[in-house]
Amino acid sequence: MSLDLTRRDLILADHLIDGRWCGAAAGARFAVTDPADGSLAAVDAAQRALPAWRAKPARERAQVLKRWHAAILAHQEDLGRLISREQGKPLAEGRGEIAYAASYVEWFAEQAVRANGEVIPAPVGGRRLLALREPVGVVAVITPWNFPAAMIARKIAPALAAGCTVVGKPAEDTPLTSLALARLAQEAGVPDGVLNLVTASRAQAAAVVDVWLADARVRKISFTGSTPVGKHLARASADTLKRLSLELGGNAPFLVFDDADLDAAVQGLMASKFRNGGQTCVCPNRIYVQDGVHDAFVDKLAGRVAALKVGPASAADSQIGPMINARAVDKIARHVEDAVAQGARVVTGGRRLEALGPNYYAPTVLAGATPRMQLSCEETFGPVAPVFRFRDEAEVLALANDTPFGLAAYFYTRDIARAHRVASALESGIVGVNEGAISTDVAPFGGVKESGYGREGSVHGLDDYLQIKYVCEGGLG
Numbered sequence: 001m002s003l004d005l006t007r008r009d010l011i012l013a014d015h016l017i018d019g020r021w022c023g024a025a026a027g028a029r030f031a032v033t034d035p036a037d038g039s040l041a042a043v044d045a046a047q048r049a050l051p052a053w054r055a056k057p058a059r060e061r062a063q064v065l066k067r068w069h070a071a072i073l074a075h076q077e078d079l080g081r082l083i084s085r086e087q088g089k090p091l092a093e094g095r096g097e098i099a100y101a102a103s104y105v106e107w108f109a110e111q112a113v114r115a116n117g118e119v120i121p122a123p124v125g126g127r128r129l130l131a132l133r134e135p136v137g138v139v140a141v142i143t144p145w146n147f148p149a150a151m152i153a154r155k156i157a158p159a160l161a162a163g164c165t166v167v168g169k170p171a172e173d174t175p176l177t178s179l180a181l182a183r184l185a186q187e188a189g190v191p192d193g194v195l196n197l198v199t200a201s202r203a204q205a206a207a208v209v210d211v212w213l214a215d216a217r218v219r220k221i222s223f224t225g226s227t228p229v230g231k232h233l234a235r236a237s238a239d240t241l242k243r244l245s246l247e248l249g250g251n252a253p254f255l256v257f258d259d260a261d262l263d264a265a266v267q268g269l270m271a272s273k274f275r276n277g278g279q280t281c282v283c284p285n286r287i288y289v290q291d292g293v294h295d296a297f298v299d300k301l302a303g304r305v306a307a308l309k310v311g312p313a314s315a316a317d318s319q320i321g322p323m324i325n326a327r328a329v330d331k332i333a334r335h336v337e338d339a340v341a342q343g344a345r346v347v348t349g350g351r352r353l354e355a356l357g358p359n360y361y362a363p364t365v366l367a368g369a370t371p372r373m374q375l376s377c378e379e380t381f382g383p384v385a386p387v388f389r390f391r392d393e394a395e396v397l398a399l400a401n402d403t404p405f406g407l408a409a410y411f412y413t414r415d416i417a418r419a420h421r422v423a424s425a426l427e428s429g430i431v432g433v434n435e436g437a438i439s440t441d442v443a444p445f446g447g448v449k450e451s452g453y454g455r456e457g458s459v460h461g462l463d464d465y466l467q468i469k470y471v472c473e474g475g476l477g
Contacts, residue, residue, distance in 0.1 A: 005078045010180040015199060018045035019192025039167070039211035042196035046138045046165040047217050049193030054135045054163035058112045061161060065109035067188035072102040072153075072181065079180060083149060084313035086174050088321040088359070089276050091313055100439070101153035101181070104457065107441040111462050112161035126477025133466045135163035136243060137219035140212040142233075143178065144224050145171035145324055146279045152178045154445075154456045155222045155245075156185075156195065162465035167218070168197045169208050173324055175199045209233075216240045220465065223247070224281070227405070227450050245454030245464045247281065247446055249379055250407030253400035254284035255422070257393070258292035260412035261434075266300045268436030269385065272410060274308065274363060277320045278383040279328070282408035282430065282438065285379055286369070288388045288396045298347060298367050298387055305385065306348040308363045311356065320383055322359035332361050332382035335375040339386060344368045349383070371399065393418065401427045407447035410436060429455075 005011065014023035015038045022038075053061070072079065080095035089097070120129035141155040148170060159166050170178035182197050200208045212218045213236040220243040223233055227248040234244055254272070256265045273284045289297045311318035323329050329352065336350050349364030361382055369376065369386035376386070390396040400409060409428035413419055423431050429447040432438040439445065444455040454464050 005081060007075065007078055010075065010078055010082065010183055011176060012179040012183060013176075013199075014179075015042070016179065016182050016186075016195065016197045017041050018048075018196065019186065038198040038200075039169075039208045040215075042167040042198050043138060043212065043215050043217055045193035045196050046167050049191060050135075050138060050165045053160075053165055053191060053194050056163070058115060058161075058163075061163065062109045062112040064189045065105055065112065065157060065161060068185050068190065069102050069105040069109060071184040071188050072098060072105060075180075075184065076102075079149060079177060082180055083174075083177050084321070086176050087145060087148060088313055088324060090318045090321050091316070093276060094313065097147060097149050100441075101147075101149035103441040104150070104153045105157045107457070108157040108161040108462065111158070111459065114459075115162065115462060115466060126475060128473040128476055130471040130473070132469045132471060134469055136465055136467050137164060138217050139164045139166050139220045139222060139465065140209070140218050141166060141168040142209060142221070142223045142225065143168070143170050145173035146276055146281075148174035148177035149181060151224050152181060154441075154461075155224075158456070158461050159222075159465050160190065160194065162462055164220070164465050165194045166196065167212060168195075169205065170197060170199060172200060172202045172205060210236070213237055213242075214240070218242060220244070222454070222464070227452075230452055243464065243467075245446075245456065246452030247454070247456065248407070248450065248452040249405055250281045250447065250451055251286065251377070251379055251403045251405040252282055252284045252408040252410065252428075253426075254287045255390075255396055255400060255409075255411035256287070256289040256293065256297055257411070257413040257415070257418065258290045259414045259418075260293065261414060262293055262297055262300060264434060265297065265412035266304055268410065268412065268432070268434070269301065270304055270436070272432070272436035272438075273385055274305070274320065274383055277323060279324060279381050281379075284385070284410060286376060286388060286400070287385055288390045288399060290390055290392075290396070294387070294389050298365065301385065301387070302347040302365045305363045305365050305383075308383075310353060310360060310362065320363055322357060323361060323382060324359070326358055328381060329359055329361050332380055332384060335373075335378070335380045335382075336364060336366065336384060339366055339369060339373045339375055342370065342373050344370075344373065344386065371402070377403065393422070397422065397425050401425075404450040405447070406449035407451035408432070408438065410438075 083094035118131040143151040347365040349362035353360035363383040410432040444458040446455040
């Protein structure tokens with residue numbers, strides 16, 4: 001990759017196993033020619049490193065994470081450029097993602113020293129009852145392409161803070177950012193074998209992960225990605241009863257009531273829908289606007305969307321970059337074509353931007369969307385905002401919840417009673433009320449229904465990497 005970085009050695013293309021960078025051409029370093037062999041070697045290394053790492057005082061683990069946090073921020077520009085080049089998001093978003101990723105490392109460095117246990121009042125004399133919180137063991141993390149820094153930090157940081165060791169597979173489309181972060185983790189003092197990454201092509205990904213699924217030494221899987229893959233991981237983990245954290249697909253509704261501040265609602269939608277070109281699991285996929293403000297909202301939204309600057313990540317003024325690959329653009333085009341064929345109206349956009357390259361699609365607003373359209377029941381994962389019209393609160397809640405998914409939901413209203421009612425009624429793990437930017441390291445992130453289970457971030461984010469051991473001490477009387 002031709003890329004102007006201050007540190008060229010952050011561009012890596014090998015596996016990281018037991019502290020060594022090794023690949024098919026690694027020669028004497030430790031040649032790995034089969035990703036499955038690499039997966040097994042990674043588990044071997046993680047298992048060997050586990051006793052010493054889990055025995056290390058929590059404050060010492062925290063200090064390692066704090067050094068990693070500092071190193072990430074010190075290289076924010078290089079890492080931001082790397083993300084932009086391999087993933088396609090504008091450079092400003094790439095820089096922002098690095099800061100977001102670093103925030104999770106800092107947060108869990110602080111949480112490492114707070115994994116407190118309990119002393120339980122004994123029912124009889126002469127005993128002491130303890131509930132201890134211990135690391136689950138070796139953790140396998142599998143991350144997606146759309147946030148290659150944030151997702152791996154959000155998983156690895158709590159695992160290391162808890163005293164677990166890690167084997168990981170970054171997405172085949174965006175491995176370089178993850179490998180660069182691993183290099184900085186090494187330099188921050190993460191011991192050999194504590195963090196191991198195995199890369200693989202899409203065709204070989206199953207060979208990597210299947211080894212971990214079958215290996216009883218891997219006690220937990222943390223995955224962000226599609227619901228079908230998450231279901232496969234759940235089924236395949238059953239034989240060894242691994243713990244699972246699954247952040248899966250979404251179909252987020254965005255509700256705008258008659259009494260909403262329309263300018264604020266448009267601004268919130270722009271922030272949540274068009275971040276990373278709409279390629280986020282929490283971006284609104286269905287926009288419901290009440291009759292009384294529907295037309296005014298569509299006009300305001302279309303003006304903002306039409307003004308978005310589309311271009312390569314390297315262009316300083318780009319606000320929307322290319323989609324991740326040709327398959328993504330094909331799906332976007334298919335959804336728009338299906339909607340138009342069923343009566344939707346293109347207000348702005350609605351076309352490929354082939355003059356820019358094969359993976360660009362114009363930011364789009366569609367009016368007249370209906371539940372029959374493909375974009376109503378499938379994530380578009382692109383810069384398309386379909387607007388649905390609704391009459392009343394009961395109707396829109398039924399529409400919003402009419403999906404097997406439940407990751408994120410948003411709504412805008414100035415009625416405080418409605419705000420409480422709707423927030424309670426929405427079947428979603430995350431709800432933004434008069435707010436479109438909801439992600440933060442200090443809040444629990446995760447879904448309900450077929451959007452998965454487990455939470456990342458917040459004080460709850462450490463729990464998924466810890467297990468409780470009950471100890472009964474007798475003979476003390």
